[in-house]
Amino acid sequence: MSVTNAxxxxxxxxxxxxxxxxxxxxxxxxxxLTSGTxxxxxxxxxxxxxLLRTLAGAQQPDMGSVRVAGLDPYHRRDRRAALIRVALMxxxxxxxxxxxxxxxxxxxxxxxxxxxxxxxxxAADVIERVGLATRSADRMKSLxxxxxxxxxxxxxxxxxxxxxxxxxxxxxxxxEQRRAMVxxxxxxxxxxxxxxxxxxxxxxxxxxxxxxxxxRVIFDDAxxxxxxxxxxxxxxxxxxxxxxxxxxxxxxxxxGRES
Ligand SMILES: Nc1ncnc2c1ncn2[C@@H]1O[C@H](COP(=O)(O)OP(=O)(O)OP(=O)(O)O)[C@@H](O)[C@H]1O
Numbered sequence: 001m002s003v004t005n006a007x008x009x010x011x012x013x014x015x016x017x018x019x020x021x022x023x024x025x026x027x028x029x030x031x032x033l034t035s036g037t038x039x040x041x042x043x044x045x046x047x048x049x050x051l052l053r054t055l056a057g058a059q060q061p062d063m064g065s066v067r068v069a070g071l072d073p074y075h076r077r078d079r080r081a082a083l084i085r086v087a088l089m090x091x092x093x094x095x096x097x098x099x100x101x102x103x104x105x106x107x108x109x110x111x112x113x114x115x116x117x118x119x120x121x122x123a124a125d126v127i128e129r130v131g132l133a134t135r136s137a138d139r140m141k142s143l144x145x146x147x148x149x150x151x152x153x154x155x156x157x158x159x160x161x162x163x164x165x166x167x168x169x170x171x172x173x174x175x176e177q178r179r180a181m182v183x184x185x186x187x188x189x190x191x192x193x194x195x196x197x198x199x200x201x202x203x204x205x206x207x208x209x210x211x212x213x214x215x216r217v218i219f220d221d222a223x224x225x226x227x228x229x230x231x232x233x234x235x236x237x238x239x240x241x242x243x244x245x246x247x248x249x250x251x252x253x254x255x256g257r258e259s
Pocket of ligand 1: 021
């Protein structure tokens, strides 16, 4: 079953491949994402971060092409217009420790083309949305790791991009913060692709799941289809366990084909 709407594609990859010093990270990736939330899952080293950076215009692939709202983020003519539409929350982010939370978020808004007053206002809004309003005037060096993750999300949200790419957004958060992050992602009005190792997060948020294994897409369908595959294999009967069983079954089948 296809879960994309060909008329409303906001991000697309065509035959994308990438290697690092001969080690293949991505190969033959054809993906179309439209509005809604998609989870990107895979074991360590499957290629998730590489794919997210590639879609964000942050890492030019060796092969194939990327389109954001029909624009090529790696072509000089389109790059500026494409990059305004897409934002990446990276897996690890570093911040200048002496800048305040409000300054680091509004600065990113300004860098992404907002007038400075608008950037300041939007920064205050998104800082509130990520639950850090009371820390807005604090210096970044005074924040915990989990709070810094939420600042990274606020930076991604500040320019209200059409496409949000979130690299393991809930990693390093305590259960309460994780829950808040999940609810926030669920309410985003954008095309969202987020990577995660936490199967409950996928269950709570995503409509669609893309599974990467050794740089290839081995599954791209509705969440319910992955859970159904897991239930058939393991007869678990609980959502998260069915998803996990579906995921493990896919990965082991894919590895069986390779060996
Ligand atoms: N900058 C880099 N230089 C060399 N190899 C890299 C680099 N970044 C990633 N790789 C390699 O590319 C492959 C895919 O890595 P990537 O970080 O995209 O996977 P991932 O699915 O995000 O992993 P994780 O879940 O551990 O974050 C891995 O084999 C990794 O070792």
